Amino acid sequence: MKKITIANIPGDGIGKEVVPAATEVLNTIAAIHGGLKFEFTEFPWSCEYYLEHNQMMPDDGMERLQDFDGIFLGAVGNIKLVPDHVSLWGLLIKIRREFEQVINIRPAKVMKGVKSPLANAKDFDLIIVRENSEGEYSEIGGKIYRGEDELAIQNAVFSRKGTERAMQHAFHLASKRKKRVTSATKSNGITYSMPFWDSVFEDVSKGHPEISTDSQHIDALSAFFVTHPERFDVIVASNLFGDILSDLGAGIMGSIGIAPSANINVNGKYPSMFEPVHGSAPDIVGKGIANPIGQIWTAKMMLDHFGEEELGNTLLDVIESVTGDGFLTADLGGKHSTKEVTDEIINELKKIDKKG
Incomplete structure (x- = not known):
């Protein structure tokens, strides 16, 4: 047994x-x-x-x-x-x-009998793979001064090892599903970490030619979650972006109470x-x-x-x-x-x- x-x-x-x-x-x-x-x-x-x-x-x-x-x-x-x-x-x-x-x-999907708040919810069935150890939720940073000069610094940390690990897991899941991976990025606004993220995603993608890929900026991706969630299969995202998308995924299902x-x-x-x-x-x-x-x-x-x-x-x-x-x-x-x-x-x- x-x-x-x-x-x-x-x-x-x-x-x-x-x-x-x-x-x-x-x-x-x-x-x-x-x-x-x-x-x-x-x-x-x-x-x-x-x-x-x-x-x-x-x-x-x-x-x-x-x-x-x-x-x-x-x-x-x-x-x-x-x-x-x-x-x-x-x-x-x-x-x-x-x-x-x-x-x-x-994961997030249309559940039988559960009314989505989306007016025209099609049969979306997606999985968000979130890097869970570093990124925007690093413990590196600090505060100095007080009063009007008070200053807070929070450092985002992206390692190639951690980034590749999350992306490889996303490709593994996609290979058993609809064979599509979307990368959540913001390289048009975040100067160093997101271009690095994009570069690693491009490198990892080369090892999985059977999987179709695309990259979406997080603001547009959030909008597409609401307008066309059925487009997506597996989404790989940084710690912060994955956290936000996950709650949005629960929301479009109809309740955060059903999300695992x-x-x-x-x-x-x-x-x-x-x-x-x-x-x-x-x-x-x-x-x-x-x-x-x-x-x-x-x-x-x-x-x-x-x-x-x-x-x-x-x-x-x-x-x-x-x-x-x-x-x-x-x-x-x-x-x-x-x-x-x-x-x-x-x-x-x-x-x-x-x-x-």
Whole structure:
């Protein structure tokens, strides 16, 4: 039997509601498969944990996580309790950086039964590959002076290694899809880093003649996401540009509550981390109406990562069957609860098992 060990970190807010829901779905899939078993270990690290211990995770937290096959994260942040820069850098970004999760992957597609805010949404199905370790989110910079002379400098850092790594991953994904890669750039306005990015993209493209390519400036690309998202297959972008495009992708789907993501470690030294795009949504905590689909679709990405792509595709098909049947939470204009949507997904999975 194939055993996969997962560190569950529900985190804050609705993370504590949607992680258990997605865990139940994964256990159902494992039971159906027969030769697969998930072993979950939960960690209570969150803003509430910070208030008690003055840190988002214990000193040995990273050591405790490093031997798991994967990390399943719910949400991090509660600005009423802990400043965001403390909570995020103490948990989410700490894990991303120290576990060398250098690539972030976020898909966006038209979901059955989910109304896109676009007036004429065609069947778009795209993936954003975001460089996840450097770029505009480097830790290099500083401040000097005070008052009217106060000055802040934030340095963007682009290495050939990091840039190539993200681009190669994008080409790999495209080879299994529609064989198109779009590069997000801004070389007409950013003097050094973006022409460098373009140059590396041109070099990497030469090694993949079977893949069609194009480059789009980020402002025009953002507009095309709204007007013609069906044009795109795989988009590769820097840390900042990928972050922005990912949220825009979630928006054109109809709700950030259904958007998944994966933070990938490519060298095998450490576990990868899987998390939905949405935040902790403190305004709806405890109401039972949080959308579990972002976390459950994230579980699909985790299955793919562990080589269980057939199961992952089955899960996504079931999710779309359920949304197509009108099992939607309030953020999608529906009336169903977190539990009702989760239970319906589990019921549909069990029906497939009986047919098999």
